[in-house]
Amino acid sequence: MSENTAENIFTEWKEKSEEIAHHFKNRDRKSAKKPMVYFFQQYLKTIYLVNGGQPNDLSNYKSDLKGFQHLPVNVIERLSFIEDQPDHYQSYIQLSALFSEWEKKSVILKKHGT
Template sequence: MNENTENIFIEWKEKSKEIALYFKNRDRKSAREPMEYFLHQLLKTIYSKNGVQPFHTMNYKSDLQEFKHLPVNAIERLTFIEDQPDHYQSYIQLSELFSEWEKKSVILTKRST
């Protein structure tokens, strides 16, 4: 795993608690921006692990269809988050995606060394 990808996972672990607090306090408006930010950060790691740079938000769904390495049901889950970033269920999905993708990234890195 490269340093940039690793930093994104670390940043998520640090900031996700703050986002969870927004949802706990029913402050969906404050949660929206960090949710959108971390959706893009996750996509950056997916692009990077698939050897594609740079990441393009405009056509990520068609790009992901071509990628070899993805979290399970990635396109559907990412679309759900993108469509409703200020919903608690989107936060749950993003958390799960980060967790799954971090594990998979470690495995892929070990295989490539």
Template sequence: MNENTENIFIEWKEKSTEIAIYFKNRDRKSAREPMEYFFTQFLKTIYSVNGVQPRHPLNYKSDLKEYKHLPVNAIERLTFIDDQPDHYQSYIQLSELFSEWEKKSVILRKRST
């Protein structure tokens, strides 16, 4: 895991509570933009951990099929988030993905050293 990837995980931890507040206040409109941003940031972590330069986010489904290291059911879960970024359940999924992927990334980094 490189420094950029670590920074994305840190940024998510710092900003995710703000997104949660939007959903708590039923302000889906305000939640949409940061959800879309962190969706893209999450994809960057997947590319990075797999040693690939980020491509255009619209191609992520075909890209991810080729990668060895992914979170469980990544394509299905990311598709759900991508289709409905302003839904609370998408926030929950993205939170779970960040948590799982950070743990897995640390393990993969330790194995490679």
């Protein structure tokens, strides 16, 4: 898988995140949960891809991430919070922040070839 795939995930998040925000605005946590779980997994894939890993089995992401060199600050704790409560608005805020931070960092890493 290529870096381009991570870029596609960032683009997809930008296109669909407003829809998730709309569910939370309408206090429809049930409708927000499925896309939140999906984008949680998509986000994990970007971390694997940017670090040169293969995102085949995401169930062990916590131990896998410990071996990666490039990560957002406190990513395991932040992802654990989202994973435990994907239907909470605060999880959406956290996932939005992670996507934003990680996209910026991945662009820098790509420029420097790391």
